[in-house]
Amino acid sequence: MPGAVGTVNDIDAQSTPTPKRPLVIAANRLPVALNDDGEWETSPGGLVRALLPIVQESEGAWVGWTGQADSAADIIHTDGIEMHPVPISADEMERYYEGFANDTLWPLYHDAIKESNFDGDDWNAYVAVNERFAVRIANIAPANALVWIHDYHLQLVPAMLRAQRSDVRIGWFNHIPFPPLELFQRLPWRTEIIKGLLGADVLGFQRERGARNFIAAAHQLVDATEVDDNLVNFDGRNVHVGNFPISIDVDEFELLASGRAIRQRTAQIRTRLGDPEVILLGVDRLDYTKGIGARLRAFGRLLDSGRLDPERHVMVQIATPTRQGVELYQEERREIEQIVGEINGVHARLGFPVIHYLHQMLPLGELIPLYRAGDVMLVTPFRDGMNLVAKEYVAAHVDGDGVLVLSEFTGAADELEDALLVNPHDEHTFDDVIVRAVEMHRHERRPRMEAMRKAIESANVSMWARSFMDVLDT
Numbered sequence: 001m002p003g004a005v006g007t008v009n010d011i012d013a014q015s016t017p018t019p020k021r022p023l024v025i026a027a028n029r030l031p032v033a034l035n036d037d038g039e040w041e042t043s044p045g046g047l048v049r050a051l052l053p054i055v056q057e058s059e060g061a062w063v064g065w066t067g068q069a070d071s072a073a074d075i076i077h078t079d080g081i082e083m084h085p086v087p088i089s090a091d092e093m094e095r096y097y098e099g100f101a102n103d104t105l106w107p108l109y110h111d112a113i114k115e116s117n118f119d120g121d122d123w124n125a126y127v128a129v130n131e132r133f134a135v136r137i138a139n140i141a142p143a144n145a146l147v148w149i150h151d152y153h154l155q156l157v158p159a160m161l162r163a164q165r166s167d168v169r170i171g172w173f174n175h176i177p178f179p180p181l182e183l184f185q186r187l188p189w190r191t192e193i194i195k196g197l198l199g200a201d202v203l204g205f206q207r208e209r210g211a212r213n214f215i216a217a218a219h220q221l222v223d224a225t226e227v228d229d230n231l232v233n234f235d236g237r238n239v240h241v242g243n244f245p246i247s248i249d250v251d252e253f254e255l256l257a258s259g260r261a262i263r264q265r266t267a268q269i270r271t272r273l274g275d276p277e278v279i280l281l282g283v284d285r286l287d288y289t290k291g292i293g294a295r296l297r298a299f300g301r302l303l304d305s306g307r308l309d310p311e312r313h314v315m316v317q318i319a320t321p322t323r324q325g326v327e328l329y330q331e332e333r334r335e336i337e338q339i340v341g342e343i344n345g346v347h348a349r350l351g352f353p354v355i356h357y358l359h360q361m362l363p364l365g366e367l368i369p370l371y372r373a374g375d376v377m378l379v380t381p382f383r384d385g386m387n388l389v390a391k392e393y394v395a396a397h398v399d400g401d402g403v404l405v406l407s408e409f410t411g412a413a414d415e416l417e418d419a420l421l422v423n424p425h426d427e428h429t430f431d432d433v434i435v436r437a438v439e440m441h442r443h444e445r446r447p448r449m450e451a452m453r454k455a456i457e458s459a460n461v462s463m464w465a466r467s468f469m470d471v472l473d474t
C-alpha cells in the first residue's frame with residue numbers, strides 16, 4: 001500500500017511524546033493472573049510491557065475478561081493502573097470465546113483451513129459480550145480518551161461504543177489475518193462485522209494485504225468508498241485503514257539471551273540432547289494454523305529417505321497447550337502426538353528420541369536458551385498474522401548464527417526476507433528447504449542472520465505501539 005498510514009518503519013519512537021489524552025485499552029483478556037497468594041499480578045509479555053507505561057502515564061485504564069468464567073472480580077489495581085473486569089459466564093465462554101471467536105472467526109480468518117462452525121446462538125453470545133465491553137468502556141473512559149480495542153473477539157465494539165460516546169477516538173487492531181472477500185463473505189453476519197468495525201477512527205492490520213482485504217469487503221458489503229490511500233468513507237465519516245506490523249521487545253530478548261546463566265543452560269540443553277550436529281526447533285501454541293504436523297512429517301520423510309540422520313539431527317518441538325475445550329484443538333493434539341510416536345518409534349535409539357516433544361508452557365528462562373540452542377528454527381504456519389516466535393528466535397541469536405525457515409504465509413515473512421522462505425503445502429520444496437537449512441555453511445548463515453537482526457532492531461514493539469497511537473491521537 002503506497003504511502004501506508006503509520007507503518008512502524010516510518011516513525012521515530014523516541015521523539016513521539018506520550019499522548020496527553022488518557023489511553024484505554026480493551027482486549028478479550030486482561031493482562032493479569034492470580035499469584036500463589038491469591039493476588040492479581042500483571043502477566044509479562046512484550047505487548048503488555050509496551051502498552052502499560054502509556055496507560056500509566058496517561059492515567060488511562062484497561063478493560064477485559066479475567067479468564068475465569070462467572071468471576072465477579074471488582075476493579076483490579078496493579079502497576080499503578082486500573083483494570084476493569086468484564087464478567088463472562090460459563091455459557092458465554094463456550095459460545096462467545098470457544099464458539100464464535102475460536103471456532104467460527106479463527107478458522108475463517110486463517111484461510112478457512114478448517115471448516116468454521118456457523119451457529120446463531122454463538123453469534124448472539126458474541127453480540128452480548130461485545131455490548132457488555134462497549135458499555136463498560138463507555139462508563140469508565142475519561143472524557144476525550146483514546147480507546148484502543150484489540151483483536152477479532154471485539155469487532156462489534158467500535159460501533160457500539162461510538163453510539164454511546166462521541167467524544168472518544170476509537171482504534172482497533174487485528175492481531176490475526178483479515179481474509180479475502182471470497183472467504184469473508186461466507187460469514188452469515190459479515191455485514192454486521194464490517195459495520196461494527198467501521199465505527200472506529202483507525203483500523204490497524206498486520207499486513208498491507210489484510211488492510212486491502214478489509215477495504216474490499218467494506219466496499220462490496222456496505223458500499224464504503226475509498227477516498228484516499230488508507231482512507232475509507234462510510235456513513236459520512238472517514239476511517240483510517242492501515243498496516244502496523246507488530247514486533248517484540250528486541251532489547252529485552254537480547255539482554256536475556258546474553259546472560260551467563262542462559263549461555264550455560266544452552267550448553268546443557270545441547271548435551272542433554274546428545275550433542276547432535278544440528279538441533280531443529282519448533283515453538284508454537286498447539287494450533288492447527290501453525291503447521292506443526294506438516295513440519296514433523298517433513299522431518300520424518302527426511303529421516304526415512306536418509307537425507308537426515310537421527311544420530312546427527314535432532315528435533316525439539318514445544319507445543320504449548322491452548323484452547324483445549326475446542327474439538328479441533330483436541331483432534332490436532334491427537335494427530336501431532338501420533339506423528340511424534342510414529343517417527344520416534346522408527347528412528348529413535350534407546351535413550352535418544354529423535355523428536356523431543358513437550359506439550360507444556362515453558363518459563364521464558366527455558367525458552368530463550370532453547371532458541372539459542374536451535375541451529376535451525378522451523379516456523380511454518382499455513383497462515384499467521386505476524387508470528388512473534390520468528391522474531392524472538394532472531395533476537396535471541398546474539399551469537400549471530402542460526403537459520404530461520406519461515407513460511408511465506410506469515411506476516412513476519414514481509415520483514416524477514418533473509419529467512420529461507422517456504423510454502424508448507426509444497427512437500428517437495430519443504431523437504432529441500434529443510435535440508436538446505438541444515439547444510440547451510442556459516443558463510444551464508446551469518447550474513448543472513450545479521451540482516452534479519454537489523455530488520456527487527458529497526459522496529460520494536462514500542463515503536464509499533466507509538467505508530468498506532470500517532471494515527472489515533474490526531
Ligand code: GDG
Pocket residue numbers: 175176246283284285318320360361362363364367384385386387388389390392
Ligand atoms: C497472535 C497471532 C501474532 C509460545 N510457547 C511458549 C511461549 N510462547 C510465546 C512465544 C510468543 C507467543 O507465545 C506466540 O506468539 P505468536 O505471534 O507466534 O502466535 P499467536 O499466539 O498465535 O499470536 C500472531 C500475535 O498474535 C501478536 O500480534 O504475531 O500472528 O496469531 O511470544 O514466545 N512463551 C513461553 N513458553 C512457551 O512454552 N514463555
